[in-house]
Every structure is written in C-alpha cells, then in structure tokens.
Amino acid sequence: MSAEVKQGQREDGRLWAVPVIFMTAVGLYFVARYEGWWAEGDSAVFTMYIRAFLRDGSLIPTRGEIYPNGYGYQAISLFVVSLTGLDPAALQQLVYPVLAALVALPAWVLYRELTGSARGATIAALLLVIQPEFLFVMLRSSHEKFTRTLMFLCLYLLARSFRTRGGLGFVGALIGLFYLSAFAMVADNNLLAHSFIFAVAVAMAAGWSLERLFPHLRTGAVQLHQRLFHASLVCLGLVWISMFYVYLPSQTDLGVIQSIGGRVNALVLDVSDEATNSYAPVAGAWVGRYTYFVLTAANWVVLLSSLAIWLRWGWDWLRNRKSPTTTGRWVLWLLYAAFALQGALSVVADTSGAIAANFQARVFPSFSMISVAMVGAGLTDWRPVWRGKALRLGLSALAAVLAVLSTLKATDEPGVSNWWMFYRPYELSAVEWADAHLHDSNIWTGFTGRLTVAFTTAGGVSANGNFLTAFAPKLGTGDFVVTDATRLRSTRTGQPLPIDFDSFVVFDDGDAQLYHLRPRTPFQR
C-alpha cells in the first residue's frame, strides 16, 4: 500500500467528525434559538415518564404515567439525571438536543459499510442530518433519539457481519453485539423495533427470492439469508419476550386496538389509529402556501434522487445481469426496497386520516435513513464529464441552502411556521399562576398545545385538579391564558381570541393575562 493511499485512508478515517460537528451545531442552534424554552408533545410526556421513574425508582412506576412501549429512554435519562443532578426538564430541553449528534457516528459507519466508501458515508450522513423529518425526531427529546441510534448500530453490525470472513470470535462478537443492540432497541420502543424487524425480514425475503431468480446477484457473502432469517426470528423473539415477560405495559397499546388490522398496522408499520403527533402539518401551519414545500425540499431531493439511483442499480443488476459491486450495496438496495414498501403499505393501511402524522414521524425518518445512503453512494460513483466544477459548486450551495431550510423546518421556526415549539418564561408563569389559583377548572392555554406541553415539561401535573386545554376551547372552559404570542398567532392565522368582550382580567403581567369568563347562568359561578 502506497504512502499516498495510507494518507488518504487517515483522512477518510477522520471524516466521521464532519456530520458529528454539523449535527452538534444544529443542536446548539436549536437550544440557542429559544434559549432552551421549547416544549413539544412527545418530549413533554417523556419528561413526565422520567419524573415517574425518578420518583418511584422502578421500571414500572406505581404512580404517574407509564410509557407503554418501552423503558430504555427513561432508564438512560434516569442514569444521567442521577449522575449529574440535572433536572429532567433541563436534560430534555438543553442537553438532549445537543446529544442528538451521537446518531451521526453509527450512521456514518453504517453508510461506510453500505456504500463501501468513507466519502460516500460522509455525504450520506450529511444528507441524513439535513432531512427535516429525521432532524426533528432527533432534536426533540423522545425515545427516538436512542431508538434511531440503535437502529443504525444494529444495521451496521448486521451488515458488517456479512462481510466478515474472520475468526469465529469476531463473528460471534458482532452477532452478540447485534442482539444486545436489538434488545436495547426493543427496550426503547417495541413497536418501532417491530416495524424495523419487519423491514429487515422483507429485505431478507426479497434478497432470497431475487438471488434464486438471478443467481449472478449472489455476492458471496457468508450465509446472507440464513443470517437475516435468524436475525429477524431472534429479534422477533426478543420483542415478544420483552412484551410478555420483561415489560408488560407494552401489551397495553396492542390490547386497546380492537381490530386485527389495527394490531397488524401497529406492529408491522408502527402506524397507529391516532393522529396525535404535534409535528403533523395542520391547516395554516405555515406562513405561505408553498412554505412547506420549500422547507421540505431536502426530502424531495433525496427521495427522487435515491429512487433514480435505486432504479439504475436495479436496471443494471436485473436487466443487464451485472453483479453488485459489494455486498453492502446489495443489502442497501434491498433495505431501500423494504423501507419503501413499508412506507407504501402504511399509506394503504391508513383509513383514518392519521397517516400524514405517522408517515412523517415514523416511516419517513426510517426511509430517510436508508435513502440518503443510496444518494451518498450514487454521488460517490458519479463522474460527470461536463462542467464538473460548476456542478460541484451548485450542489454544495444547494446543500448549504437545504441545511438551513431543513433546520428551520425541524425547529418550527416562528418566522415561517405557525406551529410553534417555543414559549417564554412569563407565559409559563401565567399558566402556573392560573393553576395555583384555580381548582377543577378547564384552563385554555392557546390555539396549540404549546403551553400545556411547556407546563408538563416544567412541572408535570396540575396540583389543583385543573385541566389545561388548547385548540378549540372545550365546552365549559371558563378561564383563558392569553399571551402576546397567542395574540400574534391570532393575528397571523386569523383566529379570533375565544374570550368574551366582558371577561374578567384576573391576572396581568403586561405580556400575559388570565381571563375568566363572566358567568351567564347561576350554575357557572
């Protein structure tokens, strides 16, 4: 091996730092943009789960809310909180967004394995972290931060083991680590793990079938299909062991889904009947008609280009009878097909209108994880003969622009979005004041659940039996927290404030008020 090549390898070996630095910068931006005052639905309930864990010190707390689908995230958070003395809210709002950068490491090694190139891996990892849907689930503080990381690790260990012709010890270590990671993923979220296993099984089945139809596709990898088959089967076993023996609450969600179809959807596709994701695009969520499409441009660019590359490879391998250059690329091609199929089935399975939320939040990030590797590999291979420098410059500028747009989208930038994650301390104070001075009341906090999740993140539950509401005021709501941000949103979206002209102002700090509706009947007093 020449010195030049060795130097190249050393440089390539340091490329992993690029996506890590990039992701760290995004995390820092997110925290700085709102001074740490941000809250979001899933992150808020996970703060609640962590508090219950902390209070009870057990896997299944006897008091407070229990996350039915897993305990991994809470357990890790409890460990960090106990070690550092951080408040769970601080961990969730300040630390975890920056820690999201950790995902770039297993992603990079996986992509290097799949694309067969450190350069391709770096490009793929950069593309991954400018995917707005993926970026969103990584920045917020829910189990996905770790589930996705573990998903990358599992895929890497699996893909790495296919290529290994080394001793039994090394293979055994890879396989052992794979199942350990898989169990950790199950512990994090059994439904997401289930759908991941389904995708791997589909990839295995597709590979097995195609290699029988087209023997030239056999890449010589060691027992590819047997290992995929066993991996799927054992992982499935791990999920069921977790559900029925380790963490019984995970049966709850399946138990309440009455139909067989619903259970299959939940298990295979990780799509539920409920549309509760706060990231769901809602009417009037963006300031302009085309804002959403501009901000999600990175999705479409990667989606279309990865599809083109996948088709091109498929054409070469199936039509022109060429063989895949590496096992990694063959596995990548199969996984792409499997995750794409999962996405397609999710759309077909949906009958409730909930798909928009679920697709974005669950299936699309999974698909993104694979599709960016296709694009990374494709770009690595591409050797344009015409205006190479101009193309390079153009693509670099495009990447920079997409990075900014995706970050604005993933952080629900108020300049372009009407669906906000930020809140201000005085807004939270107003809600807390209302909760402290009212009892058994419905308290409206805004047009979105922004302040209710902020309240949950900061403290948890009402001490006086109050019920914090948002969106359209519920019947019987008599108390309304209205802040300057609420007024701003009212003006921008054209939603009238839902209070009466003669409501009593019972709290006013200049920026936030608590209104109490004037009783109209003897029974509203």
Added chain:
Amino acid sequence: MQPLVVAVRALILVLAVAFSVSWAVTPVQAADSNLPDNAHYHIRSVQLRDLDGDGRPDEAILKGAFITQNDELDIYDSHNDLPQSDDWRDLVHFDHATMVFDVGATGSAKLIVQLSSGQGGYVANVYDDRNGDGHVSYVRSGASIRVTETLHPPLIVKSPGPWLLRNGKLQGNLSFLVDGPIVSQYSLYPDAVKALLTNDGNPDFYYRVVDPSDTGNPTYAIWQLMHSLPDTYAVLRSGVLGREGTKQMSKPEGYLFWPLLGHSKRYDEGDYFDTPPTIEVDWAKAQITRVGLLGYPIERGYHINSMRPIVNGTTNEANFENPMAYYDLADNHDGRPELHIRVQNTLADDYCGYPETCRRPFEDIRYSWKQYASNALTWDFKLGLAGRHDITGVVSFPGFSIKTVPYAELPTWVAQNSWDFASFVATEGHSYNSSEGIYEWPALGTPEAGSYLRGLSTAPSVFPESKLPMGFRGEYTLDLRDKPRLYLSPIDHNLHLLKAQAGVWPIDAHDTLCYDSLGTAFISKWSLLEDGFERAVLYRGGPYIVYQGEGDVEIRQTSVPAAVSIVGPPTNHQEWLDLGNLLARNKPQFAPGDLAAMARQFGQPVLAIRGANISGFRLTGSGFRFLLDLWPGFQEQGALVDMKGLTSGQYIVTYDGRWSIQPATPPSLSTTVVPQDLVQFRPGALDLTLRNDGSEDISGAQLVTTATPPEGQPEQLASVSVEVHGRDVTKLAIPWTPGASGAWTVTAELDPDTAAPIKLGHFDVNVAPPGPAGLNTVRAITTSSWLTLLAGLVLAAFATVGGTAFWQLGVRSSTSRNTDEDSSER
C-alpha cells in the same frame, strides 16, 4: 434449505392455520328441549353400586321426577362411607360427594357439583356446560369423577360451616366465585368486556353474603367484578345490598337436593333478603343463569351499584346508583315499600367524555312515594331532583366502608338539601307499577340539562313537556336552588311543586292543561288547550282571579292564600300520614280542566264582560296588567273598572292596588347602537338599546343583528329573543369578534322571518386592525436580541460546514482520484 427444516416449518404453519380455522368454525349447539324449570320432585327408585369391588357402595343412583318426569341423580362418594340404605335422605350428604345431575336421564350430565369439606370450611365446585353442547363432559375412574368440560370450575361456592344450619336455614355466610360468563352477570356488560370474561381459572365475579349473627339472616351482600378494566370503561364493577329492619330470611325451599339449588321462581316472587341465595340453572341448556340473592326490590333496605371497585381496607367512593333505597313509610310490613329513593351520583373525577372529568360531583335523584293504598308495587308521586353535592357520609362494613348517604338519613338528606333542578310528577287516574319508582320526567331528563347544570352551556334546556304521557301531571323548574317543597293550591286543590316554572297535564287525547308560574313561586296561570288551541285561561294576580273563556272575561276577588299548606316530601311515617290527610281534606270538586268551575268556587265576578278577550297578561311589581280587546257590542257587568263611554277596541288594563284602563297604542321602537372596543380578531361588543314608545308590549320577538364587512358577505352576529315592555327600554350587549378591520355596516331587525318584520336601522361601525405580526414582532416575542444574533451565526456556520463538506467530498470529475478504492470489501 434442508428438506427437514422446510418440512417442519410447513407443518407448524399448517397446524397454526388448522387451529385457527377449527376455533373459528366450532358450532354453538342449540338447546335440545324446553324442559320445565324447578318442578317439585319425587324419587322413584334408589340404587347402590359398588364401583371398586370392596363390597361397599360408592355410587347412589336416584331416579325420579325432579325437573322432568324422568331424571337421574348420581352421587359418587370417593371416601367409601356411603351408607347401605334405600332412603335417599341418608345418601345425600354434602361433606364429600360428587353429584351428577342427569336431567331427562339422557346419560349425560346437565350439572356437576363436587362437594368437599375440610379445615377451611365447605367448598362446592359447580360445573355447567361451557362449550354449548348442552351437557357437562366428565370421565369416571372408580368413584372419582374428573370433569373434562373445563379445567376450571365456572362457579366455586365457599361456606365456613355446613351448608344448612341447625335451624333449617341456609348458611348465611357464603362466597361465590364466578369464572367466565354466567348469564345474569354477563348481561351487564358490553361485548368488549364480555370478551374478557372467560373461564380461565381467574375468577371474574365475586359475590358474598354476610351474616354477622350466624343465624341464617344475612344483613348485607357484596358483589365485585374482579377483572381489571381501564378506568374509561363505564361499566358496573361492584355493588352492595343491605337489609334494614327485622324481617327474617326464609328457609331454603323447593331446592334440588343441595340447598343452594333453590326454587328460583318462588324466590323471585319475594324481595331480596326474603329468601336465601341460590344458584339458578337453565336445565335445558345445562347452564347456570343466576347466582346470589333473588327477588326485587325490598320493603326496607338498599343497594348500591357502582362503576368503581370496592377495595378492602379503604373508604370507597361509589358512583352511579349510590344508593337505591326503599322505605316502609306506611309501616304496614306488607312487603311493598311506600318510598323509593334512587340517587344517581357522578363523582368529580368521573369521566364525562374522555379525557375530561366532570370537575364537580352531581346527583340526579328520583324520590317516588306511594300515597294511596294499594296491594301492588305502585307509586303516586315523584320528585325529580338534580344538584351538586359532595356525598360525605360513610357507611362501614367489616373490612371496608363506602361513602354514601346512610339509609336512615337519606330521606331527610334529600328533603333538607338545596337542589338546582326539580321536577314533580303525579299519577292521575291510574296506578303506576314499577320496582324503581316513577321514571317519567327525571330532573336531568336530557343531556342538555346535564350540560347546563354543570355550567357547560348557557342555554337552559327545554324541558321535554311533550314527553309526559297521558295520566301524569308534571311540573318542573331549572332554577330551584332551594329545598324541595310542595304546596296544595287553594285554586285547583292539587299538590304542586313550589317554585315550579311551568307544568303540563295531558288530560286526554284532546285536552291538555298547562301551568305557568309567571315568575312567582306558585302556579299563576292555568290554560286549557284543546287539540293545541287555547280554550280557556285562568290567572291568579294579587287578590283577583281572572278568567278568560271563549269571548267571556270574568274577574273575581279572593282572599285565599297562595297555598293551603307548604310541605316537604314525606320522609317518615308521620309526614306521610299528614300529607295523606291534607290531600284527603282538599280533594278537587270539579273536573280536571274545567277552569270555569275552578273560577266559580270564588263566588260571583266583580266584573264580567261578554264579547271580550284578554292577552299579554303579566304580573308587575305591584299587581298585573293585560291587554283587553273589547269586541263590538260587548257588555260589561260590575263596577270594578270605570268602563263608561268605552267603545270597542284595545285597552291596557292595569292593577297596581287600584284599577285603571287606558286605550292601547301599538309598539313604537327606536334603536341605538354603540360599538365597544372593536378590533379585528379581538372580542368586542355592540351595545344596543331598544326603546318602546307604545303602550303595548313586544314579547318573544326575535332580534337579529347582521354585520357586513367592507368587502365580503354579511355575517349574522346574534339572534336573540327580546321582550320590550310598553313605554320601556331594553338594553342588550351583542358580542362580536370582527374578522376584518375597516368600516362595517350593522343591521338590526325584529322577526325577519315573519310576514311582518320590523327593520330597526343600519349603523356604521369602524373596526381597528390588530397589532403588527411581522418578523420583528416574532423576534421580539421569541427571544432576546443577542441570542438571535448568536443563533443566526450558528445557523450560518453549519450551513458553511455543510456546503464546504459537499465541496470537498461531493461530485468528482471523471479525472479526479478515487480515494475509496481500497475501502470496499476489506
């Protein structure tokens, strides 16, 4: 793949599919016949068999007519101590035996009871048909019977001592554990819950009768759904039945060998706690249908049915029916209660539409009593009450307690508490049979009423007057806020609800008598409708009775008080007697709806006008007024009002301590509109003043206000019913949140949908725009300046990192070196 592996996988798949299909298509067999139920029995023959060849009998076969004409009971005794006797009474014992009931002598079991005893007491495992084939499967080995119908007994009964006491009564301390669907308990639940109640070895229901005296006279029973369900399932989970008084429980009668197999039909004829607990079996289907105390209701006692579980060692909150109580007001011990109180209570944290809770507790009460003698379970009056109270009383039982109103205090608790809504129903001319009082016209008769009571809506619900059937007289108020009181009217001599707002009495298919209090505590207007048309009206105003017939107006003077007597609902024997005497002394002497006769009881009119009509009668602060329409050729008699020189036409007649009559002038309205803080998207109002310069009232007119924006379609702001009295002013505030800024035009109109709408005018109002909403405002609200700058710098930095990385790593020209050559397939 190895052929063996493929074969094994295929076999697993085939077995799984076969299992699923066979499970899905297993038929449920129909019952084989309609056998008579629990007929008295006699024994035709007794046969003993030695099954193990030791020379001692192990099996007794009793043949006879127990249920059908040809039945068989096989008694197996594995303890080898069956006596050599041909008297069946010697052979039937309950210490250790298996009783196989072969009803119809078909050679198959309809019920198997395995009895045993030991240190812990007596236990019976009772098996019925579980798979729908009409019999209970079992296998015999020597004198041992092993039931193969199911692994788990569907019913286990436990007793601390012998099943029968020395006094011949059934053991009073019994526990029943039900595992799987038993018809009576099962029917309480929706399909989603039924699916969970399976015969799986985990009991689903628990039923226990408790007799602290150990004399065979249980004082209470408790039942519990043992299957854990999500809190959001609104189903009954527990209950308590309590006996009051000294009535004794009877001995078991007509039972089929084992005293728990009692004569359920005979038991049903009595009250709960009259007869001992039993196990009812549908012998045709070979299924247990009911377990526990039979008979309903009770003369003195109560029960609680709650959606919340009862937990031992705690004070439990109970909702739904807490309690349902029965009282022997007549003190006649005839087995029929004279007072029934049903408290349907909802607790503060009960779900009232997921995920919201009710926020405040509330009760819907039915207080029905029988006033007139009858041998049947009938009711004559009912008070419906609704209110918002915390039930704080506690009744203790051994091991647990329940928050409820104690039995002895309940009637007074109802009568002395203040309630928000009330209804009153009297049965008229017929007897009303029911085990749970009078159902008609509950105080919370509609979901809207519940919303209004809980403060969730501002519109008082319309009481469903039209739903009161013939033969009932009803009154109601949605604004009682007082103790419930009744009064006897000296005008119609009927019992009425004090503070009732209105009422109705559908007398027959044509005539309906309507009541109105005209804003007072007493009924002040009686109007008779014939097929929906008003035929006669009677008003009580101050010391006068004003009667309006067809073309006749009569005014009489009276000094009778508004009520002969004001009483509470009867809570004890004495009050019940007193009310009965009051009613007996004041029976009406005229037919229902005969308003003319009702008026005549007050003597000759002080003013009678033939050829006149009155309308718009209303009470004023010091008297009343109405519009008098004198027809051409009218004739008056009496000197109450100076009518000399009056010609036909309309007049306003006023009584405010003295009478006056003035020519009526039609309503003449003028309107002003003043805007209040009108800003786009912000709540504001229009202050609207209506002034009536005429002497005639405007009543029940619909005022519609509409606003037209600078650009766009008009929008209706409000449609409200208004009342503008003659020579008076009415002020209204119309709430309005304008959707656009600029100059709007507001239009007000009365009764726009009628043939004679009244336009009140157009008014120009200006709506200001809201505050700024640009990026500067966003920045100012979301973060501080220096952090905005920092965040912007970070954003620019990582955009640069991304761009640079792509520049360095991205597309290479066809001539550039590929440094990845050695990184693949290492």
